[in-house]
Every structure is written in structure tokens, then in C-alpha cells.
Amino acid sequence: MKPTIESILQNHLNTIQAEVTMSAYTESFPGWMEKNAKPDFFRFCYTVKGEAWLDIQNNRHIMQPGTLYFLPAGTVQSFGTEGDEPFCRYWCHFRLELGDIHFMNSLQLPPFVHVKDMQMLQALFAKMNTTQRCDSITRVLRLKAILLELIAYYLDESHFKREIHNDSGLGVKWNDVLAYIEANLHENIQIDALARFAFLHPNYFITSFKNIMGCSPIQYVTNRRIELAKQLLMDTELPVASVAKQVGMQNHYLSRLFKRYTGITPVQYRRIGKHHDICSLDSTVTASKEENN
The missing domain is CATH 1.10.10.60 (Homeodomain-like)
Incomplete structure (x- = not known):
């Protein structure tokens, strides 16, 4: 990657504005299904137990333990349990500024990455859930810090395409x-x-x-x-x-x-x-x- 392109990426990443709107740990039992959702927010979903299927952008994926999914805003998403075990996962919803949405989309990120340090990632989500319930004046700041850590982890693990395509600017x-x-x-x-x-x-x-x-x-x-x-x-x-x-x-x-x-x-x-x-x-x-x- 040319240093000048890296400069553009670095400046965008340094100024990214992200806000956690909701996070939780959820267990869904066999038979659970959510069809044709089209959220205007982004999602992270980290599977810790069981399996589920995911349909997004005309592709089907099996969400298995140890995988972290990144689901872009504005995409049609359908989910359902796979197999006889409960589907257990950490997840968070977050929003980006309009310019940051365009930037993230330009990176052409993969839909998921395999997590190497599962204990570390689970601890991040658990910390996010705990922070969400606190009433400290620094709550939003702490949530943002954890979210940025997740975004940085996903970018590093995805080896994203470091090019900016079809940008009129x-x-x-x-x-x-x-x-x-x-x-x-x-x-x-x-x-x-x-x-x-x-x-x-x-x-x-x-x-x-x-x-x-x-x-x-x-x-x-x-x-x-x-x-x-x-x-x-x-x-x-x-x-x-x-x-x-x-x-x-x-x-x-x-x-x-x-x-x-x-x-x-x-x-x-x-x-x-x-x-x-x-x-x-x-x-x-x-x-x-x-x-x-």
C-alpha cells in the first residue's frame, strides 16, 4: 500500500465517530428466526455457543463459535438457529456519522473474521455490557472506547482492502x-x-x-x-x-x-x-x- 493512501486511511480512522446504541448477551433456542431486517445501524455479533444461519446480501453464512460478524447498516439481514443447541452470542448495535458510513463501506470488509483470542474478545463484549448498565458520567465515553477497540480488532483481522474506490471526492x-x-x-x-x-x-x-x-x-x-x-x-x-x-x-x-x-x-x-x-x-x-x- 502506498504511504499516501495510508495517510488518507489513517486520517479517516483517527476521526471516526461511533456510538453504541445497544449491546447484550442473548441465547436463542431452536426455532428462533428473524427475517428481512434492514437496520439503519451497524451490528457486531460474536458467537460463543451453538450455530445460526445468516442471509445477507444474497449470501448465506453459518455463524459458528469463534466468529465475529460485521453487519453493515442498510443491508437486508435474516437469521435463524441451526441445529438443536441454543444459539448464544454477544452483540452490539452502533451508529456512525454519514461520512464514516461511506468510508467503512469503501473498505469492502468481509462479513466475518475468525477470532484468535476468544477470551480477549469475550471480555471486551462483557465489559461493554457492564458499562452500558452503569450510570457514570463517563459511560458514553467508555462505551465508545470499547467499540473503537472492536472496530480496530476487526480491521486488523480482516486484512481489509486498503484502497478507496469510486469516490467522487x-x-x-x-x-x-x-x-x-x-x-x-x-x-x-x-x-x-x-x-x-x-x-x-x-x-x-x-x-x-x-x-x-x-x-x-x-x-x-x-x-x-x-x-x-x-x-x-x-x-x-x-x-x-x-x-x-x-x-x-x-x-x-x-x-x-x-x-x-x-x-x-x-x-x-x-x-x-x-x-x-x-x-x-x-x-x-x-x-x-x-x-x-
Whole structure:
């Protein structure tokens, strides 16, 4: 996958808005059936015992223990028990923002994944059910955190197709635009130049870029420069001044911006990363001298 496409995916995932509307553990006995449901919400369903059949998008699946199903909103879904045992499963319903719905659909996720760590996944669902019943002011926040963990797990296990297809917003060659930014982080990147590169008026380019990436072009360039600086600090022995030059910044500006983003200086970041010693944060005298090199 090209780094620029990964940037688009990463920005979407970083800003995804999801809300749990209901979760539970349910046992359905032989003979249970639900036909032609078309919910406007998404579903996760994790089978722990028994079997059931699922018809979705003209395909039939047998839901067996150890499988986690992802059922998109707006699809026709029919269920029924299979065999003589009760069908026991954890499930949750959740909603996404409109833009996130389009994004999730573009990933072409498989209908299910095989769960490798069943104890971990069952614990996540159990925690969600417990949290749903509490009356804490942080209840919604905790539910969202668990749901995002489930979504992340599903994405990792599904090895989703990391491409974005047939998106009218991608009529502009965003991959080329982002590749240009990546190759020129050491230069003074101008909005007008990016707009010309994309064959768009600067004002329309800024709006389109923000719709695709979730942030302004300037913010994106700054984020990429900080990430490149982190990489250079970890992978090389370059002085901070040389790192700053390679990311298109003055030394003092990189140090100030880096600390604003991470809470520590570039030298402190390098020391912690290379030596894994949080106590190095206290070593400010040496760091201050090195920052001026």
C-alpha cells in the first residue's frame, strides 16, 4: 500500500465517530428466526455457543463459535438457529456519522473474521455490557472506547482492502498531491503550488483537501513534518539542527513546535526512544545544550 493512501486511511480512522446504541448477551433456542431486517445501524455479533444461519446480501453464512460478524447498516439481514443447541452470542448495535458510513463501506470488509483470542474478545463484549448498565458520567465515553477497540480488532483481522474506490471526492489525484508533499517536506510548500498541482483553484483545493483528509493542507504538512522528525530522531544520529533542516524548519521552530505537539523536546524524545528511560525527562541541562547544536 502506498504511504499516501495510508495517510488518507489513517486520517479517516483517527476521526471516526461511533456510538453504541445497544449491546447484550442473548441465547436463542431452536426455532428462533428473524427475517428481512434492514437496520439503519451497524451490528457486531460474536458467537460463543451453538450455530445460526445468516442471509445477507444474497449470501448465506453459518455463524459458528469463534466468529465475529460485521453487519453493515442498510443491508437486508435474516437469521435463524441451526441445529438443536441454543444459539448464544454477544452483540452490539452502533451508529456512525454519514461520512464514516461511506468510508467503512469503501473498505469492502468481509462479513466475518475468525477470532484468535476468544477470551480477549469475550471480555471486551462483557465489559461493554457492564458499562452500558452503569450510570457514570463517563459511560458514553467508555462505551465508545470499547467499540473503537472492536472496530480496530476487526480491521486488523480482516486484512481489509486498503484502497478507496469510486469516490467522487478523489477525482483529483490526491495520491499524487500527497506524494508531492511527502517528497518536499524539506521545502517551503505553498498552497498555490499544491492547488496548481491538483488543477484546482486554491480555495476549492483547501475545502476538498479538508473533506478528504479531515484537516487543512497546512495542518497535514505540519503533522507529516513532525512524524518525519520523529523518525529521523529515532533512526539516525543527526543533530537536531540537521533534522530541522530535513523537515523544512528552523531549529528553534522545530523544537518549539515539537514540544507543543508531544510535550517534550526533540532531544528528550530521542533519549526516551533509544534508551526507554522515562527518567531522562529530568535531564534538561544536557538536552538544552544539545538543542543548540
